[in-house]
Amino acid sequence: MEPEKISEGRVVAFIDIGTNSVRLLLVRINPNGSYQPLTKQKETVRLGEKEFIDRILQPQAMERAAVVCKKFVELARAYGAEEVIAVATSATRDASNKVQFLEMLKKEAYLEVCPISGIEEARLIYLGVSSGLRLGYSKALFIDIGGGSTEVSIGDQNQHYFLHSFNLGAIRLTNMFLPDETGPVSEERYEQIKAYIRRKSANIIKELSRYRIGCAVGSSGTIENLAKIAFVYLRKAGHESFEKLEYEDLKKIVRAMCALPLEERRKFPGINAQRADIILAGSAIIETLMEELELPEITVSKRGLREGLLVDYISKSEFSYMVTQMSVRKRSIMQLGLACNFDEEHAHIVTRLALELFDSIQALGVHEFKESERELLEYGATLHDIGTFLSYDTHQAHAYHLIRESSLPGFQPEEIEIIANLAYFHRKNTPKKKHPNLEGLSKEAVKSVRLLSALLRIAEGLDRSHTGIISHVRFYIASTDSLVLEMHAREECQLEIWEVEKQKKYFKKMFGYNLQSKVLIEQAAGAPLIFEGSAEVEKVPRE
Template identity: 85%
Template structure:
């Protein structure tokens, strides 16, 4: 099958009809391969209510699901979506009356829905979650606890090695073990749930033991809510950016929630009240998994199946290389640049020059950079001008806010701060320690921003005309207190030299060396060498200008 061509921008809707909730992701996919999420919606419908014992979707649950799907279709059409891709998971695929449900969705909501297998659900979840993580060659265990099933997968950044779906879900187990429970949940009741889960896990544990796992990642509303409860209840903070769920914390909050009746549980610190009746069964699943697989903690991801549908869609288009050939970090950076319609050629030129400056200083041994700083300089250089589509005069300010608010997948918060501040300080103000942007950042992050911005400011100046005149740069030591910045140019480059002159003071402050620009103008074979203005340039700036053919 040929990749689908996206010659013009199009809006695509992705709908995940789950057992507990229905989720919508609405995205504009641009002609350059970038995509912009337009809206994300989620509605709890409890499609699987009382549906796992007799395998029948209840009329009221169907009615709720149809109403929400109709609303989502109308929203997608309001955004002029050209395609709506909808899938249904555990509750629908297991239901004996699924045909009637699907026909009703088609008739009343004008929505074609494809029920997917548990294995396909696991694959899509893997795609969605892994696309937002920096894994490299490390193998991760992915766990997604839904209302009707739990999907497991093992994979690294580029491929999966194991996909599995278990009929273990928070609603399914609540229906089985706590159907009408409104009081506290006894230790015996909770242990019975865990014992059932252990029995179901027996075969999976054997298969998983064949793989060496470096980390584990959990997705879904159940895991997200448990992590939030742990933060709010145990750590007394409402911080929303919780990144992990620890086993010991899980045990403490579960026993505290089991000890109180349902109505009190709805008010438990950090809990989503709509999950109060099914959170105990969901917690039993994750606690048992952590015990059986020997997991001390699970990283939390807010991505899932609907993001997997998007990744799968793009991987079948002409822009599949963005999924298959780019790292998650590189893809995050390029996506943001393309969305902002950045000057890609200038961005790549500045990035190349900035990295040559970095490598040259590192090779001379006059400064010891930290691990990862080169990569952050690359990304800050790539995005330094993305604010120009809003306003040229203050584009560095807009770039800073765009980067900070973009929640770049694959990056830690402090890395995003460095990239954003490199964009901010690439022109005009230098990063003084008391600048408002730097307040609250640790000393090492501030040091990285200050040193790397010194290189980016020079690199930006070397392509001031946006004509790519400077083909190559390097430093070499001229004396104990000065460096020569050797610039290979295709022709006269007075503007670029003047820009470099402006950065000499800050460069010395950061690296302790005076800077002496030197231009080598190369001519193509057979083309006469033109050095008009060289003498005048030397006179004005003190820059040495030489030539080589």
């Protein structure tokens, strides 16, 4: 599946034919390497229904999957998709009649499908889920519970160290242990399922226990739904959403669901009714793994195999550097900037100048910033102008909303708020403590926004003409209450000097220092010292 050069920008569809559901991710990949998801679809087809007894895909199940695949292919073509990349997982790879099923998909849905191994499935899930996390060199455990199999992997941001696929899935175990169960599920029966899982996974658990992991991440419909049930049923104070699944909560909700007959279980708070018959077997898998590996909680990810197919595709294209050379956070920021068609050169210049100001004020000991604030300033500066493609006049407000509404992978909610507010306050209003944008932020976050925006406003002014006229900038101390802002310019820069003038009052309010400007114009040697406006301008030999 080698992608050709993505030159004009293209629409690509990724289809994951699972044991329980068929999922579609449709993406436009732009000439600059950014991409926009156009649609995500998911249909439950129960391809693995009654399969795992005799390893035969049932005719009705194959028909359901073929109908959904045909609809997804038509949808992809309607969006102008040039390529459709489709893979099939556990139910298909285990079926003795898989060739018949693949032929059926080719004939009825015009779809070429590649069945993948459990290890390849684990690798793609790792790629998809890790691409939305900030891991660095810390190793994470990834768990994905499917209908027919469960994939586990260990990896950090850059690589995986371990991949494995168990023949343990929510549909497979339901077929084995609860085939026609419509009543409550007894404690003994549930423990029986767990004992079977424990036995089947013993060797791998031993293997996984050797790694030092920083966190565990769960993906798949089963885990997402369990986290939602825990949130809705237990109504936990202090929990904002269902981003985590705690072991103690899992035990409570499973016991409560086991006590109900199937029809009652379908109405359980937070449950996806279509999942009610298979959720207990799925719960048994995650509960056993959490017990054996002593995991108090699991972070829930909405990403999975289809996102892995996208990451894999991009890593084989000319934009592979987006995946291989950028951190998740930097990639998120660049992705948003490129998708908004930002002025990349101006963004880079303002970012460089903002960081020079930050480093210089930090070195002078004027203010003790945290290392994390430097990174947030960098990202706020990169995205400060992304609202211009909607409207120039209020582009700071558009940038604020675009950043807040983009779920930037790798960032905490408060970090996103800080970046959005830096973009908002880079021009026009200065951030007053009681500004509505800052409501609900911690004191530290408000302070960060106020101090960092003072630097960003100067940096933005230093490239007022969008020509990169200022090559370097630094502060130095002139007296006990004054700093000098020294600007190295390639030529006269009156516009930039005026812009800096406007920022002096707010700078003093934030840092307690008066600001004087000094411009060094790089030119031929022997030029005299001159004054312009309130800035001292000196011509220096160009190196």
